[in-house]
Amino acid sequence: MQWALMTLLDPIYSVENLIYIGYAGDPSSAIRLTRRRRLDRKKQQSDRNVYQCFVFGPKEAGKSAILNSFIGRPFPEEYQSTTGDQYAVNVVDLGGAKKSLVLREIPEDEVKKLLSSKDALADCDIAIFVHDSSHEASWKRAADLLVDVASHGEATGYEMPCLIVAAKDDLEPYLTEIQDSTRVSQDLGIEAPIPISTKLGDFSNLFRRIVNAAEHPHLSIPETEAGRSRKQYHRLVNRSLMFVSGLKFMLSFRTYTLLPSCQTFPLEEHLRAIDFDPLRYYLDFNDLERSSR
Numbered sequence: 001m002q003w004a005l006m007t008l009l010d011p012i013y014s015v016e017n018l019i020y021i022g023y024a025g026d027p028s029s030a031i032r033l034t035r036r037r038r039l040d041r042k043k044q045q046s047d048r049n050v051y052q053c054f055v056f057g058p059k060e061a062g063k064s065a066i067l068n069s070f071i072g073r074p075f076p077e078e079y080q081s082t083t084g085d086q087y088a089v090n091v092v093d094l095g096g097a098k099k100s101l102v103l104r105e106i107p108e109d110e111v112k113k114l115l116s117s118k119d120a121l122a123d124c125d126i127a128i129f130v131h132d133s134s135h136e137a138s139w140k141r142a143a144d145l146l147v148d149v150a151s152h153g154e155a156t157g158y159e160m161p162c163l164i165v166a167a168k169d170d171l172e173p174y175l176t177e178i179q180d181s182t183r184v185s186q187d188l189g190i191e192a193p194i195p196i197s198t199k200l201g202d203f204s205n206l207f208r209r210i211v212n213a214a215e216h217p218h219l220s221i222p223e224t225e226a227g228r229s230r231k232q233y234h235r236l237v238n239r240s241l242m243f244v245s246g247l248k249f250m251l252s253f254r255t256y257t258l259l260p261s262c263q264t265f266p267l268e269e270h271l272r273a274i275d276f277d278p279l280r281y282y283l284d285f286n287d288l289e290r291s292s293r
């Protein structure tokens with residue numbers, strides 16, 4: 001597992017270490033390069049064996065408690081704020097297939113710095129957004145983080161599946177917790193929030209659900225308002241281009257049929273002569289129609 005984590009974080013260092021300890025085979029055969037997530041999304045499946053999950057959430061949401069329990073550490077009653085990156089790695093059994101899962105806690109204060117880089121989410125196969133379900137402010141902050149991260153993914157092409165985790169389910173939830181978080185998950189088109197209590201050891205299959213979502217990289221991808229408008233705009237532009245191309249073909253064909261049979265004017269030549277401007281097609285068409293009379 002340490003090898004999996006080290007290779008994921010620093011593959012060159014990993015290979016150097018292999019050579020150093022006297023690995024007999026070809027060191028490059030010891031690591032496997034997987035295809036880009038964008039391609040995985042197109043193929044609608046991922047064949048990776050190691051997944052990295054970014055754990056976002058406001059301070060005191062319960063992120064470290066999740067990481068600790070993932071590696072079998074006892075529940076920490078005393079709160080100690082995390083500074084810097086913290087990782088936890090373990091194997092998740094999916095009923096036969098075993099996958100390594102790396103959880104990386106991203107402290108709230110470091111999100112801004114992380115997202116200042118264009119490739120910030122390149123290594124993130126899946127992200128979870130943890131909030132303390134007994135505090136409204138914690139949920140609001142987690143929802144803002146989710147929109148920020150999802151927007152960054154949409155803008156950079158590194159979209160990934162996201163899950164909402166409602167932590168501290170053993171405490172009384174704030175009044176409209178379930179409605180609020182369910183509504184946001186529906187608006188963004190992702191799975192309903194997952195309630196867990198790390199204190200009681202009740203995880204609602206969280207780790208399996210994380211791996212399962214990572215294995216289906218085309219699902220559970222949040223779609224923000226901005227992302228939706230951008231997609232609609234691209235769709236509109238594509239449709240207009242298709243319309244203009246269709247128009248070009250139709251007009252060219254009609255022009256050709258209108259020419260007297262004695263005139264030799266190959267269709268290919270005419271297609272080459274006109275460009276994408278519909279107004280010009282109209283003029284071309286009229287000129288040729290007139291000249292053919």
Ligand SMILES: Nc1nc2c(ncn2[C@@H]2O[C@H](COP(=O)(O)OP(=O)(O)OP(=O)(O)O)[C@@H](O)[C@H]2O)c(=O)[nH]1
Pocket residue numbers: 057058059060061062063064065066076077078079080081082083107108167168169170171196197198199200
């Ligand atoms: N009752 C209850 N308390 C929890 C649970 N999970 C975490 N806590 C408590 O919540 C506090 C914060 O937990 P952490 O896991 O340190 O929170 P964090 O999100 O890592 O906080 P930062 O590192 O500051 O960002 C600690 O006092 C934990 O004991 C839970 O499931 N139930």
Ligand SMILES: [Mg+2]
Pocket residue numbers: 063064065080081082105
């Ligand atoms: Mg922490």
